[in-house]
Amino acid sequence: MDDFQAEEEQTTFVVEEVSKIVKESVEATIGGNTYQHNRVNQWTTSVVEQCLSQLSKLGKSFKYIVTCVIMQKNGAGLQTANACFWDNTTDGSCAVRWENKSMYCIVTVFGLAI
Amino acid sequence: MSDLLRDRAMKKEKKIGKAPSDSGYKPKDGRPKDSISTVSNVEDPLHHDDNTRLPTENTYQLGPYKRHSVPVITEILKDVLTCYLQHDTYEAEWSRQMTKTLCEVIRARVKEQMIPRYKIVVIVNIGQLGGQGMQISSRCLWDATNDTFATYSFKNSSLFGLAIVYVVYVE
Numbered sequence: 001m002d003d004f005q006a007e008e009e010q011t012t013f014v015v016e017e018v019s020k021i022v023k024e025s026v027e028a029t030i031g032g033n034t035y036q037h038n039r040v041n042q043w044t045t046s047v048v049e050q051c052l053s054q055l056s057k058l059g060k061s062f063k064y065i066v067t068c069v070i071m072q073k074n075g076a077g078l079q080t081a082n083a084c085f086w087d088n089t090t091d092g093s094c095a096v097r098w099e100n101k102s103m104y105c106i107v108t109v110f111g112l113a114i
Numbered sequence: 115m116s117d118l119l120r121d122r123a124m125k126k127e128k129k130i131g132k133a134p135s136d137s138g139y140k141p142k143d144g145r146p147k148d149s150i151s152t153v154s155n156v157e158d159p160l161h162h163d164d165n166t167r168l169p170t171e172n173t174y175q176l177g178p179y180k181r182h183s184v185p186v187i188t189e190i191l192k193d194v195l196t197c198y199l200q201h202d203t204y205e206a207e208w209s210r211q212m213t214k215t216l217c218e219v220i221r222a223r224v225k226e227q228m229i230p231r232y233k234i235v236v237i238v239n240i241g242q243l244g245g246q247g248m249q250i251s252s253r254c255l256w257d258a259t260n261d262t263f264a265t266y267s268f269k270n271s272s273l274f275g276l277a278i279v280y281v282v283y284v285e
Contacts, residue, residue, distance in 0.1 A: 076244025083217035100149035
């Protein structure tokens with residue numbers, strides 16, 4: 001029974017640990033900053049790369065897709081949706097929405113089992 | 115093996131939906147919180163009932179026999195976005211429905227390519243043009259020889275639409 005559960009942990013997408021990784025990456029990169037156009041490129045890259053390196057350290061047999069949107073708060077609207085064709089038992093996604101006074105940051109992680 | 119895969123959850127499609135979200139993130143050092151975050155994920159009712167992954171036989175297939183063509187997918191995205199968004203203005207409720215519709219249409223069109231052993235992820239963003247600054251980036255941890263992506267962005271006088279498709283090979 002323990003072996004089965006351990007094996008299951010290896011091949012299912014666990015939302016809690018992924019969202020924790022994402023929140024830490026976002027907070028570390030842009031926590032406490034205001035939106036700056038000339039730095040936002042570097043911020044998105046940094047958030048995404050940090051997330052990806054932490055996810056690969058989990059050591060699970062998953063392929064990951066991480067997307068980050070940073071948008072200045074301006075009153076403008078944004079809608080985002082996704083549709084996936086995958087294996088429900090093993091694959092999953094997690095979207096983390098973070099905001100402060102000057103910007104929104106939305107990070108989506110898709111985990112696809114090999 | 116491919117029969118088993120076909121019979122099981124591989125065919126199941128699902129859309130993203132609203133789900134219970136987590137409470138805000140609390141910084142460890144105790145300074146006043148000036149940011150909040152929420153988490154959402156797909157809660158599929160059948161996801162937990164059917165948790166056992168079916169053991170599959172070896173196919174001895176080392177790579178895909180047929181790959182996705184990026185220009186073909188880009189053409190699909192261009193066609194769908196232009197056709198649906200050309201004459202419209204941004205409205206919150208309408209664009210919420212439209213993003214979901216576009217996702218499903220694009221997914222169906224990419225599936226029509228009938229390329230086996232590929233998983234598909236489609237992301238559609240529709241936003242209002244309000245002079246705000248924005249940056250969207252993504253990175254993937256995958257096998258670059260077999261997996262790929264395509265994107266297309268569309269703009270008219272009041273809104274922009276961005277579609278991204280990732281196709282991922284299943285070994």
